[in-house]
Amino acid sequence: MNDMRLTERKVDTKEMKIQARKVQVYYGDTHAIKDVDVDILDKTVTAFIGPSGCGKSTFLRTLNRMNDTIDICKVKGEILLDGEDIYDRRVDPVQLRAKVGMVFQKPNPFPKSIYDNVAYGPRIHGLAKNKADLDEIVERALRGAAIWNEVKDRLQAPGTGLSGGQQQRLCIARAVATSPEVLLMDEPCSALDPIATGQVEELIDELRTQFSVVIVTHSMQQAARVSQRTAFFHLGNLVEYGETGDIFTNPKDPRTEAYITGRIG
Numbered sequence: 215m216n217d218m219r220l221t222e223r224k225v226d227t228k229e230m231k232i233q234a235r236k237v238q239v240y241y242g243d244t245h246a247i248k249d250v251d252v253d254i255l256d257k258t259v260t261a262f263i264g265p266s267g268c269g270k271s272t273f274l275r276t277l278n279r280m281n282d283t284i285d286i287c288k289v290k291g292e293i294l295l296d297g298e299d300i301y302d303r304r305v306d307p308v309q310l311r312a313k314v315g316m317v318f319q320k321p322n323p324f325p326k327s328i329y330d331n332v333a334y335g336p337r338i339h340g341l342a343k344n345k346a347d348l349d350e351i352v353e354r355a356l357r358g359a360a361i362w363n364e365v366k367d368r369l370q371a372p373g374t375g376l377s378g379g380q381q382q383r384l385c386i387a388r389a390v391a392t393s394p395e396v397l398l399m400d401e402p403c404s405a406l407d408p409i410a411t412g413q414v415e416e417l418i419d420e421l422r423t424q425f426s427v428v429i430v431t432h433s434m435q436q437a438a439r440v441s442q443r444t445a446f447f448h449l450g451n452l453v454e455y456g457e458t459g460d461i462f463t464n465p466k467d468p469r470t471e472a473y474i475t476g477r478i479g
């Protein structure tokens with residue numbers, strides 16, 4: 215019996231990708247994230263939900279130090295990626311963001327060719343030995359983002375000339391090209407039509423076989439469709455976190471229940 219407990223504990227530790235402890239975020243005097251503790255599992259889709267302004271995007275951005283780019287923003291507490299503090303001064307944020315990639319609300323391809331959009335990360339991080347190697351990385355990333363067949367004959371065409379849904383999948387390919395360990399997605403479907411949304415949701419489900427995905431979404435239906443774990447934020451607090459099915463069918467906190475039944479938010 216003891217042995218079994220040990221084995222279970224070992225598996226749990228291995229599956230942990232990010233551990234956030236007592237995280238506080240301030241924008242000047244605004245206390246946007248209050249004492250948040252959360253464990254993000256590997257090879258799992260975790261959804262952050264909650265009313266507008268509750269801090270979902272702010273907390274998401276702490277996970278790859280995107281908040282560093284905002285002067286008035288201060289982050290306190292600890293965020294560990296595979297047990298290592300990402301806010302340690304020896305950590306290079308550019309390297310970190312290759313490991314913890316990000317896809318934004320509005321597709322934002324660079325004003326470059328489709329090929330160069332995807333090759334950008336591998337080039338700056340020196341991931342390809344030669345041109346053939348780079349070609350392979352680009353193809354693998356575009357296939358991984360389920361857009362290869364649509365663009366393989368026009369890799370030199372500008373990325374900005376693609377449809378919105380294709381641009382978002384191109385941005386996912388760009389993030390995937392550096393072989394991230396975590397992919398952060400901030401409302402990745404909010405600018406997409408239902409068909410493109412369905413394609414991106416299918417893709418998210420495939421991506422989680424390779425790494426951990428964290429998605430901010432305003433759509434509870436989307437959270438229920440794509441995620442295995444859900445965190446509900448309210449006024450900067452992480453109110454409830456657990457299996458997505460439990461959060462939606464059996465919420466423990468009255469604030470979660472009020473949100474998922476549409477009474478707040």
Ligand SMILES: Nc1ncnc2c1ncn2[C@@H]1O[C@H](COP(=O)(O)OP(=O)(O)OP(=O)(O)O)[C@@H](O)[C@H]1O
Pocket residue numbers: 241244246264265266267268269270271272273284
């Ligand atoms: N760059 C910023 N400067 C100052 N305050 C900010 C900034 N970004 C966010 N905030 C504040 O931090 C709080 C949390 O905002 P955040 O955007 O993280 O919430 P959210 O839950 O993602 O909202 P939404 O669902 O509307 O995108 C809000 O009070 C917001 O006004």
